[in-house]
Amino acid sequence: MHLMYFTEQPMSAYPADAGRDFGATALMFSNRFFDPVAGSRLYNEYLEHYRIAEDAGFDGIMLNEHHNAPFCMQAKCNVFASILAAMTKRVKIVLLGNPLPLADNPVRLAEELAMIDMVSRGRLVSGFVRGGGQEQLATGVNPAYNRERFEEAHELIVKAWTQPGPFRWEGAHYQHRVVNPWAVPLQKPHPRVWIPGVLSKETIIWAAKKRYPYIALSTAIDATKKIWELYDQVAAETGYAGGPEYRGYLQRCHVAETEEKAMENARQFMWMQGEFTGLAHPVWSSPSGYFSPSYRQAFVEYAVGRRSNPRGAAFDDQIRDQQIVAGTPKTVIPKLKRLLEETRPSILGLWASDGFVRNEDAKTCIRLLGQEVLPALREIGKDLGLWSPFEANAPVSLAFPDSARPAGAAA
Amino acid sequence: MSWISETVSIAGVALRIARAGSGAPVLVLHHDVGKPDHMPFYDALASHFSVLAPSHPGYDGSERPEWLRNVRDVAVVYQRLIAERDLGPVSLVGLGFGGWIAAEMAAMAPRAFRRLVLVGAMGIKPERGEIADQALVSYIDYARRGFADQGAFDRIFGADPPTAQLEQWDLNREMTFRIAWKPYMYNPTLPHLLGGLATPALVVWGSDDRIVPLECGERYVKALGRARLSVVEGAGHFVEMEKPDELARLVVDFVNAA
Numbered sequence A: 001m002h003l004m005y006f007t008e009q010p011m012s013a014y015p016a017d018a019g020r021d022f023g024a025t026a027l028m029f030s031n032r033f034f035d036p037v038a039g040s041r042l043y044n045e046y047l048e049h050y051r052i053a054e055d056a057g058f059d060g061i062m063l064n065e066h067h068n069a070p071f072c073m074q075a076k077c078n079v080f081a082s083i084l085a086a087m088t089k090r091v092k093i094v095l096l097g098n099p100l101p102l103a104d105n106p107v108r109l110a111e112e113l114a115m116i117d118m119v120s121r122g123r124l125v126s127g128f129v130r131g132g133g134q135e136q137l138a139t140g141v142n143p144a145y146n147r148e149r150f151e152e153a154h155e156l157i158v159k160a161w162t163q164p165g166p167f168r169w170e171g172a173h174y175q176h177r178v179v180n181p182w183a184v185p186l187q188k189p190h191p192r193v194w195i196p197g198v199l200s201k202e203t204i205i206w207a208a209k210k211r212y213p214y215i216a217l218s219t220a221i222d223a224t225k226k227i228w229e230l231y232d233q234v235a236a237e238t239g240y241a242g243g244p245e246y247r248g249y250l251q252r253c254h255v256a257e258t259e260e261k262a263m264e265n266a267r268q269f270m271w272m273q274g275e276f277t278g279l280a281h282p283v284w285s286s287p288s289g290y291f292s293p294s295y296r297q298a299f300v301e302y303a304v305g306r307r308s309n310p311r312g313a314a315f316d317d318q319i320r321d322q323q324i325v326a327g328t329p330k331t332v333i334p335k336l337k338r339l340l341e342e343t344r345p346s347i348l349g350l351w352a353s354d355g356f357v358r359n360e361d362a363k364t365c366i367r368l369l370g371q372e373v374l375p376a377l378r379e380i381g382k383d384l385g386l387w388s389p390f391e392a393n394a395p396v397s398l399a400f401p402d403s404a405r406p407a408g409a410a411a
Numbered sequence B: 001m002s003w004i005s006e007t008v009s010i011a012g013v014a015l016r017i018a019r020a021g022s023g024a025p026v027l028v029l030h031h032d033v034g035k036p037d038h039m040p041f042y043d044a045l046a047s048h049f050s051v052l053a054p055s056h057p058g059y060d061g062s063e064r065p066e067w068l069r070n071v072r073d074v075a076v077v078y079q080r081l082i083a084e085r086d087l088g089p090v091s092l093v094g095l096g097f098g099g100w101i102a103a104e105m106a107a108m109a110p111r112a113f114r115r116l117v118l119v120g121a122m123g124i125k126p127e128r129g130e131i132a133d134q135a136l137v138s139y140i141d142y143a144r145r146g147f148a149d150q151g152a153f154d155r156i157f158g159a160d161p162p163t164a165q166l167e168q169w170d171l172n173r174e175m176t177f178r179i180a181w182k183p184y185m186y187n188p189t190l191p192h193l194l195g196g197l198a199t200p201a202l203v204v205w206g207s208d209d210r211i212v213p214l215e216c217g218e219r220y221v222k223a224l225g226r227a228r229l230s231v232v233e234g235a236g237h238f239v240e241m242e243k244p245d246e247l248a249r250l251v252v253d254f255v256n257a258a
Helices: A016-022 A036-056 A077-087 A106-119 A133-139 A143-162 A201-210 A221-238 A259-270 A293-303 A315-320 A329-343 A359-384 B040-046 B071-085 B097-108 B139-145 B150-157 B163-180 B214-223 B244-256
Strands: A002-006 A060-063 A092-099 A124-129 A167-170 A175-179 A195-197 A214-217 A247-255 A324-327 A347-351 B004-010 B013-020 B025-029 B050-054 B091-095 B116-119 B201-206 B227-232
Touching (some): A036 A077, A060 A077, A092 A106, A106 A124, A106 A143, A143 B163, A201 A221, A221 A329, A247 A359, A259 A315, A259 A324, B013 B040, B025 B097, B071 B097, B091 B097, B201 B244
Parallel strands (some): B025 B091
């Protein structure tokens, strides 16, 4: 198994009543409510949590990126990846992921990621995402070309990583006269690429066709099984067998010394009024051209309030469905066991705390996860044969059938 | 007024065109929100002129060409339409976003058009105000913003527009993003290309246009060689939807003037 630690890095020092008064806590909610003194404190607390997570035995630290909203302070995942590259020794640095369409310059991304890979001595996992609708608006990039930009940027980055320069790129969305970055990844053929997502069929199919592991983000168990059915079907059509080494899952999981404390802290997973990326006008999260045409009717109705949000379930429902797991290690382990048995991922991210969970409780959670939950998960993983891409020496992708290894290492 | 609807292929794009009337040819170019059916303004024009009302590529059922990238491309497609129909000197009436297209057409063919009418036209950057950004508001809120009188919106779109209308607004908005995302709703070079236009131009603005500031109308007049500004009191951005008779009178008189 590959067990990762994750936090959204919540900006938990923002005035929630101001957000409620404004009616939104994303995109347009003024950054005059962002207090950099608290921001500085929080960033340093999160760094300490990452140190503790590595010491506690996590295999990887998962990072992400979001903009313009208090639910997530990671405005640039490469910044934290760079910090972790120097600060940590053993854990994989797992970006889930760089929002490619937001990059007006994919070559710069390829360059930064190569630097991170080298500084970390080959511990980068470079996931890519399309970026949410709000992210397009926050960064000024065109949502109507989101999928095209994602695919072209991905192609350009992999080429920059794997084909010696200089070469020229005249694409539909990116044009570079000289691609020749003097920073290439340490891992060959290139760092592993994992693709996180929720339910978008197109993304699942794209990942499976590329033979990139897909990381399901906190989807309900039944929905998760359907994701793997689809992935495995496309894998078979593409000529390989799907299975645990292609499957990842992000689980909200808070442990504490008592059930009551755990449940109280777990309510913080709903701290953004149940809308995990913050309260936002529907047209911000789904600007025209961003979502698949097949969802158009549902989303236009949602955009004018004629239909309720297809996403958010209530806290108690999420506890019942195990989308949020909370308790002492003793009660949490069987729930995670059920997740592993039913959906068979080899990559598991534990999203440990959110919102206003106190610093001490966040650290206790990581400590308890490390001491009791991770060892249990590894045993279960062994029994179920949930070998991670690293353990299975899985190929990096369909295009490159080799597993990732450091430059200069024998094949 | 009986309108004929047809689909023609221009530059490989299947365009839906409505036409009616007889007399001097007038090309009417619609707003970014699209063109509702049965508008009195169009009927009024068609009782004086031969009116062609196409749906822009990617809007209202016209085919969306994947290759089309900006408003100037749309202007070229319409030049091709005019050339293929061999219509003689055409007058252009551009409504809002359609006004930007009309201005581009006139800029690239300074002697080709008989008259140019720009109504609440996008295309020039305001210096004091801003063109309202549709990306941040719902389809209904954006369309309502174009009206001074919400009752007029209700009469035209219904107080609660049906899902089919929402879907069309979303499709139209998607096309608008494809070709006018940024700079949003203007081309910084356009004012430099309108000077000394031989075509007499009338710029009409609603006094309560909350989408494109009146200032843009003033800038259009300044950029064009032979132009004047006419303000329609009590109208918002969709002047032809709110004050069809008044606008029709302005246009007919202007186009017919010697």
